[in-house]
Amino acid sequence: MMMIEPDSDKERGNATIQAPNALPQSAPLTQHSPRPVRLFISTGEVSGDLQGSLLVQALQRQAAKRGLTLELLAMGGDRMEAAGAKLLARTSAIGSMGIFESLPFVLPTLRVQRQAKQYLQQYPPDLIVLIDYMGPNLAFCEYFPERFPDVPIVYYIAPQEWVWGDQWSWGVKLFRSDLVVRATQRILAIFPGEASYFQSKGGQVAWVGHPLLDRMQxxxxxxxxxxxxxxxxxxxxxxxxxxxxxxxxxxxxxxxxxxxxxxxxxxxxxxxxxxxxxxxxxxxxxxxxxxxxxxxxxxxxxxxxxxxxxxxxxxxxxxxxxxxxxxxxxxxxxxxxxxxxxxxxxxxxxxxxxxxxxxxxxxxxxxxxxxxxxxxxxxxxxxxxxxxxxxxxxxxxxxxxxxxxxxxxxxxxxxxxxxALGSVGVCDRAAQEILNLVVASDKAVKEEN
Structure with a gap:
C-alpha cells in the first residue's frame, strides 16, 4: 500500500526501540505439539503476497528448530502457496488505492473474507497474523477478538498511521491505531518510526527490521x-x-x-x-x-x-x-x-x-x-x-x-x-516472535486448565 510521512517527528512517538540485531530468545518447549499448530495469515496485493511468502518460509524454518509442525492457512497469492501455505482465498489481485478506486473490490473482499471466516469457525486457529492490507485487516481487527477472544493476534507491517499522524476530519479520526493496539498481542514493526509510534500508543511492539533486507541478499x-x-x-x-x-x-x-x-x-x-x-x-x-x-x-x-x-x-x-x-x-x-x-x-x-x-x-x-x-x-x-x-x-x-x-x-x-532498515535475519526474528507468542498462549491455557 502507499506510504506517507507524518507531519513531524513527534507524531512518530519518542519511545526507544532496540535495534533488531539478534533473534529473540525462544520460549522453552517441554514436548512436541500433539497436533500441528494452526496459524492463519491474512494479506493481499502483490507486495503482501511477497512479504507473506518470506514469513511462511521463516515460520517453517523456526518451527522445525523447535520440533513444531505448522498448518499454515492464508489469504494471499501464488508466492505464499508455493512457500507452503494453504490458501483459503486468493487476494494478490484484490487491492486498490483511493476512495472510488476501492469500490469494485468491496464485494470481492467481503466474499473472500466470508470464505475465510467460515473455514476458521470450523477449524479455529492457534494464532492470527495480519500483514499490511489495511482495509480488510482492520475489519479483521474488529471481528477476530470477538469471535476468537483467546487467540493471539499479530500485526506484521501495521497500517501506516505512524506516517500519516493523527489526522482528523469533521471530528472523525481518519485512521485506527487504537483499534490495532486493542486487537493485537504483538505489533511487528519494519520501520523504527513505526515501532516508536505504536509503542507510544500503548502497543506491544517489536521492531524486527525490513524483510527486503533478507530477500535482497x-x-x-x-x-x-x-x-x-x-x-x-x-x-x-x-x-x-x-x-x-x-x-x-x-x-x-x-x-x-x-x-x-x-x-x-x-x-x-x-x-x-x-x-x-x-x-x-x-x-x-x-x-x-x-x-x-x-x-x-x-x-x-x-x-x-x-x-x-x-x-x-x-x-x-x-x-x-x-x-x-x-x-x-x-x-x-x-x-x-x-x-x-x-x-x-x-x-x-x-x-x-x-x-x-x-x-x-x-x-x-x-x-x-x-x-x-x-x-x-x-x-x-x-x-x-x-x-x-x-x-x-x-x-x-x-x-x-x-x-x-x-x-x-x-x-x-x-x-x-x-x-536505518535494521540487519539481515528479519523474517526469522518475526517468525520467532510469532512462535514465542503461540507457545506462551498455549502454556497459559494449560495453566488455566
Whole structure:
C-alpha cells in the first residue's frame, strides 16, 4: 500500500526501540505439539503476497528448530502457496488505492473474507497474523477478538498511521491505531518510526527490521543481471514499473509511457524493460507499448512468479540491470534502492478522490515512497497527482542520467537509508516472535486448565 510521512517527528512517538540485531530468545518447549499448530495469515496485493511468502518460509524454518509442525492457512497469492501455505482465498489481485478506486473490490473482499471466516469457525486457529492490507485487516481487527477472544493476534507491517499522524476530519479520526493496539498481542514493526509510534500508543511492539533486507541478499548485481538478460554492458537501459494494481494501468501507465516516448526521442539508443507484476496485465501493457512506439521488452515471471527467488526474479534482474527506474510508489521503491539504481517515483489516483482527500478530508502527504520515509528526507524525487506529468518525469530522469552529482547524491542517500532498515535475519526474528507468542498462549491455557 502507499506510504506517507507524518507531519513531524513527534507524531512518530519518542519511545526507544532496540535495534533488531539478534533473534529473540525462544520460549522453552517441554514436548512436541500433539497436533500441528494452526496459524492463519491474512494479506493481499502483490507486495503482501511477497512479504507473506518470506514469513511462511521463516515460520517453517523456526518451527522445525523447535520440533513444531505448522498448518499454515492464508489469504494471499501464488508466492505464499508455493512457500507452503494453504490458501483459503486468493487476494494478490484484490487491492486498490483511493476512495472510488476501492469500490469494485468491496464485494470481492467481503466474499473472500466470508470464505475465510467460515473455514476458521470450523477449524479455529492457534494464532492470527495480519500483514499490511489495511482495509480488510482492520475489519479483521474488529471481528477476530470477538469471535476468537483467546487467540493471539499479530500485526506484521501495521497500517501506516505512524506516517500519516493523527489526522482528523469533521471530528472523525481518519485512521485506527487504537483499534490495532486493542486487537493485537504483538505489533511487528519494519520501520523504527513505526515501532516508536505504536509503542507510544500503548502497543506491544517489536521492531524486527525490513524483510527486503533478507530477500535482497540473493539479488544479482548489475553485471550478472545484464548477463542473465542478455543486455550489452554499454546499452542504456531504463526499467518502467507502472502497475501492480488494476487502477494503475489507467492512471499511471499513460503518463509513464508518454515520458518514455519523450526520453526515447532524446536518447535514441535507450531500451526499456517492463517487468509484469501480474501476468494478466500483459495484453494492456503490450498494446500501450505499440501505441507509444516504445523500444521495450516485457518480462513475465515463469509460473506466474509463484516460486521465484531474488536471484531468479526477472523483475529484480531488470531493476539491477537498469541505469534508471521510472516507477510507481510502493514496496518496489525499496527494492530499487537496495539495488543501488537511481529512480523517479510517481503516483496518481482518480481526480475526484484526490479532491476529496485534499479539500474535504484535509489529508496532507509530504512523502509517499518508502526510501523517503525511512529517515523522513527526500532521497528520491516524487511526482504526485498534477505534478505527475510526462515533462516532469523526463526532466528528473535526464538529471539522474546525465548529472553524476545528482546520481551520486541519491546513491549516498540509499546508503544512509539502508543502515536505518535494521540487519539481515528479519523474517526469522518475526517468525520467532510469532512462535514465542503461540507457545506462551498455549502454556497459559494449560495453566488455566
Amino acid at each position: 540473493e539479488a544479482l548485481d548489475r553485471d550478472r543481471a545484464r548477463l542473465a538478460l542478455g543486455i550489452p554492458a554499454d546499452q542504456l537501459t531504463i526499467v518502467l514499473l507502472p502497475a501492480s494494481r488494476q487502477q494503475e494501468l489507467k492512471y499511471l501507465m499513460p503518463v509513464m509511457f508518454a515520458a518514455a516516448q519523450q526520453l526515447q526521442a532524446k536518447l535514441p539508443h535507450v531500451h526499456f524493460l517492463i517487468p509484469l507484476a501480474l501476468t494478466k496485465y500483459r495484453a494492456r501493457i503490450e498494446q500501450a507499448i505499440q501505441r507509444y512506439g516504445l523500444r521495450a521488452t516485457v518480462l513475465a515471471e515463469p509460473q506466474a512468479a509463484s516460486s521465484d527467488s531474488a536471484a531468479t526474479s526477472l523483475t529484480l534482474q531488470a531493476i539491477a540491470a537498469a541505469d534508471l527506474a521510472i516507477t510507481k510508489s510502493g514496496t518496489v521503491n525499496l527494492e530499487i534502492a537496495l539495488l543501488n539504481v537511481p529512480q523517479v517515483v510517481m503516483y496518481k489516483v482518480n481526480s475526484v478522490t484526490a479532491w476529496i482527500l485534499d479539500r474535504v478530508l484535509k489529508f496532507s502527504v509530504p512523502f509517499v515512497s518508502p526510501p523517503n520515509l525511512v529517515e523522513m528526507k527526500p532521497i528520491v524525487p516524487e511526482f504526485l497527482q498534477d505534478q505527475a506529468t510526462p515533462e516532469n518525469l523526463v526532466q528528473a530522469s535526464l538529471a539522474l542520467l546525465l548529472d553524476s552529482d545528482r546520481r551520486q547524491a541519491m546513491l549516498a542517500g540509499y546508503q544512509s537509508m539502508r543502515l
